[in-house]
Amino acid sequence: MDKDFNLSESRDNFKLSKSTTIAISEENEFEPVDFYQKEAVIEGVMSSKPISDDLLLNSKYFQNEYIPDRVFKGHEIVSFTQWKNFENVSARLVSYFDEEVVLECLIDRENSVFEERAFRSSLFEGFKLEVGEFFYLRFFERQNEERIEIHGGDLVRKEDFAKTNFRDLISKSKLFDKKD
Amino acid sequence: MLIRKLQFNIDYFHILTFREQYKEIISPYFSFENLSYEIENENTIHERIRLVFNNEKIALFIRKEGISIVFEGDVTELKDQNGVMKPFWDIFERIKDFQGYSKSHRHSIVVHSVELLEQEKYEEILKTPPYLVLNPFKNLTDFACVYESKSQESEYRFHFGAYSNVDLNRHDLSPFKTKHNSDLKDGTGLLIRCEIKKAEKNPGFGKFKSLLNEAEKICTEYKLST
Numbered sequence: 001m002d003k004d005f006n007l008s009e010s011r012d013n014f015k016l017s018k019s020t021t022i023a024i025s026e027e028n029e030f031e032p033v034d035f036y037q038k039e040a041v042i043e044g045v046m047s048s049k050p051i052s053d054d055l056l057l058n059s060k061y062f063q064n065e066y067i068p069d070r071v072f073k074g075h076e077i078v079s080f081t082q083w084k085n086f087e088n089v090s091a092r093l094v095s096y097f098d099e100e101v102v103l104e105c106l107i108d109r110e111n112s113v114f115e116e117r118a119f120r121s122s123l124f125e126g127f128k129l130e131v132g133e134f135f136y137l138r139f140f141e142r143q144n145e146e147r148i149e150i151h152g153g154d155l156v157r158k159e160d161f162a163k164t165n166f167r168d169l170i171s172k173s174k175l176f177d178k179k180d
Numbered sequence: 181m182l183i184r185k186l187q188f189n190i191d192y193f194h195i196l197t198f199r200e201q202y203k204e205i206i207s208p209y210f211s212f213e214n215l216s217y218e219i220e221n222e223n224t225i226h227e228r229i230r231l232v233f234n235n236e237k238i239a240l241f242i243r244k245e246g247i248s249i250v251f252e253g254d255v256t257e258l259k260d261q262n263g264v265m266k267p268f269w270d271i272f273e274r275i276k277d278f279q280g281y282s283k284s285h286r287h288s289i290v291v292h293s294v295e296l297l298e299q300e301k302y303e304e305i306l307k308t309p310p311y312l313v314l315n316p317f318k319n320l321t322d323f324a325c326v327y328e329s330k331s332q333e334s335e336y337r338f339h340f341g342a343y344s345n346v347d348l349n350r351h352d353l354s355p356f357k358t359k360h361n362s363d364l365k366d367g368t369g370l371l372i373r374c375e376i377k378k379a380e381k382n383p384g385f386g387k388f389k390s391l392l393n394e395a396e397k398i399c400t401e402y403k404l405s406t
Contacts, residue, residue, distance in 0.1 A: 082235065083235065084235075085235060085236050085263075085264055086257075086263065086264075087260075087262050087263065088262055088263070088264075088266035088267070089262055090270070106262075107262065108261065109261065109269070109273070109385070110261075110384055110385055110386055136208075138212075151208070151211060152208070154207075154208035155208045155209070155270065157270060157273050157274055157277075159277070160273070
């Protein structure tokens with residue numbers, strides 16, 4: 001079939017290879033170190049002959065490039081399933097106690113649906129806990145495991161949340177109207 | 181027929197102040213694990229950025245005249261607005277807050293579906309393609325048909341034909357090399373590329389879902405197997 005991916009002249013093909021990686025994720029492949037070289041060094045140490053400089057210098061153990069070249073490539077592989085991101089939530093702190101933080105989570109932006117969810121306060125270590133603070137939560141899963149990432153409010157669009165100036169609401173409430 | 185890759189675009193009127201404003205909304209995403217980026221046409225009015233979320237298998241392409249997402253995997257993941265597509269909707273909402281943003285004018289979707297067939301059946305189709313009335317050759321090595329349709333506010337382009345390993349690269353069907361598309365390598369079968377463009381002043385998640393449902397319907401209703 002013909003190659004036809006561009007939708008219009010102003011739109012480009014997406015090539016993912018040229019981009020710059022910012023953060024390195026956990027490596028999924030590990031391999032034992034080069035045992036052949038290790039044995040050669042040990043053999044030299046155990047032998048009555050002095051260890052030759054050649055053996056030491058040629059051993060990849062003593063070369064900086066040894067680890068990146070060899071450790072992550074090879075035949076014996078232990079692999080882990082990658083974490084799968086399944087939910088991302090913009091949230092605002094509603095209340096917090098000693099061990100619990102309650103967040104107002106945005107579920108549906110178009111219909112302004114929110115849901116209150118409680119989390120362990122230890123998850124928020126390092127963040128300022130104040131009513132009205134915004135957080136961005138990312139949920140990941142893999143077989144029999146779940147992970148939550150807490151990010152700061154920079155990722156949250158504050159306008160998605162209704163303004164809650166309770167003092168204004170109360171002062172304007174008819175409940176507190178004085179009757180003459 | 182399984183959708184393998186999806187591209188969704190929102191086109192808006194040019195934001196001349198885009199270059200000065202977009203970095204502020206993008207930079208918080210740099211705290212995400214395994215994110216790649218590339219800035220193009222730097223320091224010009226055409227400056228734009230590609231953000232590749234390698235773990236989520238999505239790529240965002242953000243520019244002064246529109247925003248696009250490319251996704252590889254099971255499209256049901258995109259039907260939840262808080263799913264992997266959330267950064268796309270969040271960034272779009274924040275672009276709408278830019279001083280230079282006036283309005284959107286179109287949204288469009290491109291889906292690629294592939295149905296794998298056994299080699300024998302595939303060769304039989306190439307020998308006597310049931311979809312082509314006129315066939316100038318005895319044996320085909322490949323074939324494709326394109327159907328286009330236009331209504332007042334929509335444009336449709338439906339492209340289908342034989343699928344072989346060559347199409348994997350031609351259509352860049354597996355940019356993230358996912359398990360979802362691992363069967364495409366060395367496979368043979370039939371391929372659909374369905375594109376729908378619609379005039380839309382106020383694109384959003386609900387309208388995207390309708391567009392995706394429409395594309396899925398077109399792909400499934402078209403009976404490819406003989």
